[in-house]
Amino acid sequence: MSKGSTKPTHVGHNRTVDWTLVFAIAGAVVALVGAIALVIVSLRLRRVKRTLARAAQLRRDSPAADRVAFVANPSKTGYDDFKQAAHGMCHDLGLSEPLWFDTTIESPGTDQAKQAAAAGRVRTVVAAGGDGTVRAVAHGLAGGDVPMGIVPLGTANLLARNLGLPMLSARDALEVALTGHRRRIDVGRLSAADAAGQSVFNGQTFLVISGLGFDAAMVSGTDSGLKRRLGWPAYFISGINHLSGKPIKASITVDGSSRTAQVRSAMVGNCGLLPAGLTLVPDADLADGQLDLAVAETRHGLIGWAALAFQVLLHSVGLRWSPAWASGRMVYRQGERIAFSCEDDQLVQIDGELVGKAATLEAWVEPLALSVRVAKQAPETDNSPA
Numbered sequence: 001m002s003k004g005s006t007k008p009t010h011v012g013h014n015r016t017v018d019w020t021l022v023f024a025i026a027g028a029v030v031a032l033v034g035a036i037a038l039v040i041v042s043l044r045l046r047r048v049k050r051t052l053a054r055a056a057q058l059r060r061d062s063p064a065a066d067r068v069a070f071v072a073n074p075s076k077t078g079y080d081d082f083k084q085a086a087h088g089m090c091h092d093l094g095l096s097e098p099l100w101f102d103t104t105i106e107s108p109g110t111d112q113a114k115q116a117a118a119a120g121r122v123r124t125v126v127a128a129g130g131d132g133t134v135r136a137v138a139h140g141l142a143g144g145d146v147p148m149g150i151v152p153l154g155t156a157n158l159l160a161r162n163l164g165l166p167m168l169s170a171r172d173a174l175e176v177a178l179t180g181h182r183r184r185i186d187v188g189r190l191s192a193a194d195a196a197g198q199s200v201f202n203g204q205t206f207l208v209i210s211g212l213g214f215d216a217a218m219v220s221g222t223d224s225g226l227k228r229r230l231g232w233p234a235y236f237i238s239g240i241n242h243l244s245g246k247p248i249k250a251s252i253t254v255d256g257s258s259r260t261a262q263v264r265s266a267m268v269g270n271c272g273l274l275p276a277g278l279t280l281v282p283d284a285d286l287a288d289g290q291l292d293l294a295v296a297e298t299r300h301g302l303i304g305w306a307a308l309a310f311q312v313l314l315h316s317v318g319l320r321w322s323p324a325w326a327s328g329r330m331v332y333r334q335g336e337r338i339a340f341s342c343e344d345d346q347l348v349q350i351d352g353e354l355v356g357k358a359a360t361l362e363a364w365v366e367p368l369a370l371s372v373r374v375a376k377q378a379p380e381t382d383n384s385p386a
Contacts (some may be wrong), residue, residue, distance in 0.1 A: 068090055068125075073129030073132075077153070109139075112140070117141060124148070125137060131208070133154070135207060148372050149372070150372065158207075158274070183373075184287065186287060189206075189366060190268075190363045192348060192362075200358045210363065212248070212265070212361060248263055250342050251341040266340045267281075270365070287367075291335060291337075297329055337365075348361065
């Protein structure tokens with residue numbers, strides 16, 4: 001062998017190390033690690049740049065309102081991490097130390113929202129929790145100018161879904177709640193009385209869907225442990241157990257026009273999107289100044305329920321089918337004031353929360369009464385800078 005040739009190094013008995021291959025592999029690994037590190041640094045720089053831009057925009061838009069108030073449900077999973085992230089993001093955006101209010105069973109958010117809005121220099125009151133927390137905070141803010149932000153930490157998160165807010169990342173939802181555009185939406189109000197004529201509640205706020213009958217029984221029968229484990233599918237499991245319930249004879253009035261029907265459920269909606277992409281009320285609009293009546297009618301047992309479910313599925317993909325001869329269907333109407341009257345007390349739910357029993361319900365709309373933070377500017381957006 002010539003003097004300048006390279007001889008492989010022997011290791012053990014018959015093994016040799018090809019250093020050229022080793023160096024090539026090592027170089028490839030270093031290059032890969034460097035590329036990954038570059039991507040991570042680039043993403044972090046982009047986030048920092050976006051945060052600085054958001055902070056500058058906040059200072060330009062609202063120099064006087066420099067703090068955020070949080071009304072949060074401490075029983076929700078991830079509460080501690082969310083609270084830490086909320087303080088951190090407020091600091092990064094150049095906002096003052098946030099006000100913080102925890103909800104309780106006795107005080108679910110309305111009083112806290114009113115206190116927060118009255119504190120001064122508050123640009124947003126953020127409702128962090130499930131639909132009950134969001135409804136309670138909205139009840140305290142409706143009719144005022146301070147907008148509501150939403151961080152969905154619940155099971156169904158119905159209003160957040162209908163507003164197109166981030167559902168999978170609390171941090172993304174938090175960013176929208178702190179820096180999003182303002183949009184004004186309608187608020188529904190609901191009063192109820194029992195069969196003896198005694199008031200059950202008066203002027204309760206609802207934002208999504210309220211009603212009596214099957215939907216309220218489904219909410220009532222949902223196991224809390226199953227809901228924690230499965231999330232919103234627990235409601236549908238409960239619904240299966242109530243398919244054999246008796247229909248309700250109800251008098252239904254929409255803007256003064258009445259009819260009587262045998263119904264499984266009588267609901268009034270402000271918006272209509274449910275979990276899993278289901279659209280229960282296809283014409284509902286959060287900013288049209290109208291409420292939407294949705295009445296479920298079925299005959300012939302499970303056949304009727306199957307026909308009704310098929311109609312809802314069709315509506316969810318943009319198709320309309322509601323023939324009068326169908327054994328199960330949803331009947332829809334719109335109006336500013338909708339009332340139900342039954343002979344006996346029935347379970348009542350508001351935005352997925354059981355609120356008791358009543359024989360009469362009266363609902364009305366307060367157009368554009370609530371300002372909320374949303375991700376994208378829409379025609380309904382309130383252009384005021386705060």
